[in-house]
Amino acid sequence: MSSTAELIVDARNGTGESPVWRADEQALYWVDIPGRALHRWSEGAGHSHWLSDEMPACIAARAGASGQWIAGMETGIFALSPQDDGRLAAKLLAPVAHAAPAMRFNDGRCDRQGRFWAGTMCLDMAAGIRAGALYRFGAGDTALPAQLNDFIVPNGLAFSPDGKTMYLSDSHPTVQTVWAFDYELETGTPRNRRVFVDMNPLPGRPDGAAIDVDGGYWICGNDAGLIHRFTPDGRLDRSLSVPVKKPAMCAFGGPRLDTLFVTSIRPGGDLSDQPLAGGVFALNPLTQGLPEPTFGG
Secondary structure, eight states: OOSSOEEEEOOOOSBEEEEEEETTTTEEEEEETTTTEEEEEETTTEEEEEEOSSOOOEEEEBTTOTTOEEEEOSSEEEEEEEOTTSBEEEEEEEEOOOSSSSEEEEEEEEOTTSOEEEEEEESOGGGOOOOEEEEEEOTTOOOOOEEEEEESSEEEEEEOTTSOEEEEEEOSTTTOEEEEEEEETTTTEEEEEEEEEEOTTSSSEEEEEEEBTTOOEEEEEETTTEEEEEOTTSOEEEEEEOSSSOEEEEEEESTTSOEEEEEEBOOSSOOTTOTTTTOEEEEOOSSOBOOOOOBTO
C-alpha cells in the first residue's frame, strides 16, 4: 500500500468516528454518530452495520467478550451487543449528568489498563458552550463522575505506549489545542496538564487520534484533509492526505498493525469536490501501531 489514501468503504457516514481494529476478527469497526450505527468491515466479509436507538459516539471492545462493546452514547455509558436482526442491544451501565441540555458523548477510548475514558459536548458545537467534560469508567463502576471539565469539544484522546502520558485536545475553532498529562497508572489520574501542540497555526482542527509504536501522536486535521504525526516532543514530522476535507479519527490495523484507517464526515451542501466524504480510507503510515486496549483489561 502506498501513502495515497485508498477508499475501503464508501460509507457516506454523517460523522464516521471511533475506528477500532479487532485483531481477533481481523476486522475494523467504527460508528456513524448521527446515523446511530455501528459498522464493521473485513476483507473477507465486506461491510455490515447495526442500528441503535441512541447516537453512539465512541466504542471499545469488551475484554473476553467476543463481539461485545462498551460505548459512550447520548445518556450514558452502554454495553452494546450486535443482533442478528441488524439492531444493537444496549444496556445502560452508567448514566451521565450532563452540564447542559442537548449533549452527547464524543471521542473516547480505553487506557492501557482497560478503563474507558470519554468526553462530552453540546450538540450545537457552533455555540461554543464550555459544558464538555471528560469521564472515566472502569469495570465494576456504576457512577460516572467527571474527571476534567471546561471543554467545548473534547477530542484527540490517546495514551502513550507505556501509558504514562495522556493526550487530549479541544477541536473547537476558538481552542484548537492538544494537551499532554502525566498519567498515574494505578489510579487512572491525569496530572500536570501542559500544551503539547498548538494547532492554531497548522492546517486543520484537531480531531481523533492514534499512537504508534514509537510514541508518535497521529491526529486528524479536520477541515484540511490531513492526518498529522507529532513526535513525543510535540514536533510535526509528517502529514498524510485523504481526498475529503473532514477526516475524523484514525486507527492502526491490519495483520501487522501497519495500516492507518481513517473515518470521515459527510457535511451537507455541495460535495462535488469531495464525493467520497463520509468514507473510510486506508493509508500506509510507514510505521506500526499498538493493539487497542479492551475494556476491563
